[in-house]
Amino acid sequence: MANPIATIFCDFDGTITPEDTFDAVVMAVAPQVWIPLKRQLFCFEITLRQGMELLATALTPGDLEQMVNHMGQFQPRPGFLPFLDELEAANMPFVLVSAGLTPLVEKVMAPHRHRLLQLVAAHVTSHPKEGLRFHSEFFSTDELVAKQQVISRYGGGLSVVIGDSITDLGMAQVADLVFAREPLCHWLEQRNIAHHRWLDFDDVSAVLRAKGLLPVTDAETPHAPPLDAKPRLIPGDG
DSSP states (O other): OOSOSEEEEEOOTTTTSSSOHHHHHHHHHOHHHHHHHHHHHHTTSSOHHHHHHHHHHHOOHHHHHHHHHHHTTOOOOTTHHHHHHHHHHTTOOEEEEEEEEHHHHHHHHGGGGGGOSEEEEEEEEEOSSSOEEEEOTTOOSSOSSOHHHHHHHHOOSEEEEEEOSGGGHHHHTTOSEEEEOTTHHHHHHHTTOOOEEOSSHHHHHHHHHHTTSSOOOTTOOTTOOOSOSSOOOOTTOO
């Protein structure tokens, strides 16, 4: 796609899906491992990469199979597919970037995979003595999937980030426009990073229209305010 006005970089768990599906399926198979790891991650006591490496060694191929099966109960958040329709009509590419595992993401997104410019997540291989191995071409010292690198690889025009949690913090720090839900909002506010709070993808569309990135609909005017009535913006945000 030549010279898009913007590229959307969107998290998967808790963003495209209505709940954190990675958390749900890991809790279903290995709660005794995941509960302390999640606490350490959210307290920034260990890095995202360390957390995923520790989780991988504790899981078995059978656990992964159960996790994939559990993913069959989940669907994209209402409003997501119409949001993709709007982006396609505006020739705006969409990159799904997840810090989770490719087979879990693909279980939900397979019917819609062709609509994405790229799907990025961690790959999984089995190790005969040490459980599973998670790996990614976008790894960094701190992250198994360094989402900033994904923006550098696939970005065109403005970079628009949509996310909800700790795995989205890095890419939010380098994006031109950020949409966040809790708990990501909390960490962005601590760092004085401009962002719009959002509840559903209609909120995202409304802000993109207000900024001239999507065409204005008949029900809106170019000066219509975003549906997010209380965007968390730092002074000087464009």
